[in-house]
Amino acid sequence: MNSNISNIKKILKTLPHRYPFLLIDRILDFKISNYLKVLKNCTINEPFFQGHFFKNPIFPGVLIIEAMAQAVAILIHKSTGGLNINKLYYFVGIEHARFKKNVIPGDQIFIEVFYLENKKNLIKFKAIAEVQNIKICYATILFYKKSVIN
Template sequence: MNSDEYIFNIKDILNILPHRYPFLLIDRILDFKAFQYLKALKNCTVNEPFFQGHFIKEPVFPGVLMIEAMSQAAAVLIFKSIGKLNINQLYYFVGIENTRFKKIVVPGDQIFIEVIYLKSKKNFIKFKIFAIVNKKNVCKSTIIFYKKNIFN
């Protein structure tokens, strides 16, 4: 599948996630299978505000935002897998494990994010996530969410 093919575009993503510019870090969903996996795309452009100061002479996509983009992709997998959102539930990003940054990401790169659903136990959901640029792994992490019922 190339970057011109997708199953959810930015309008669909805006209906799934509460994030908005400049903190929405997913541009497209390329592939998806409920409770199994999701593939997303993040286009990195020099116009993004964080590149202005990170770093001035050599702009680099911040690692913390890489983790956020990966988490947003995992959140889309959760929300699309369960179907209808329950307004009485919140999903909190509560943990990262075994995170490694392998290469820097710069303006012009396309980050392909691959989310793999690992398991759910009680109210915790665990994912293995990879960020890939030019077919090379630039980041990998295990990310954990907690589902909280807020109006019981």
């Protein structure tokens, strides 16, 4: 089986998102409970480029943050061995987000997420997005782990 097809199938099994809201195309690297690197290909046929902005299309910054959160969700999923009905993880916040450069159609966004800390079930991750080895965005992504009792 083609490794790219296998890769996207794993992503689709991990995340509930689907087109046009699935923002991860490929997992590039992974270290359990520590690190994940993913790729997002930006193509002109994505629907948001039609209106953001006319004659000067740029990838919306909020979707870069969403792609970072999806990368964190994959890192959590792969590090915890999959979904656990008794533990749910919620994307609850963003800290220190900065945008440094626009992303345009044809760019490839490489996103790296790093586990930082877990305090009282609030888990922090550092996220960095780059295009052509230039940092275009960084943020701290917060997830909350909730235990569910049935």
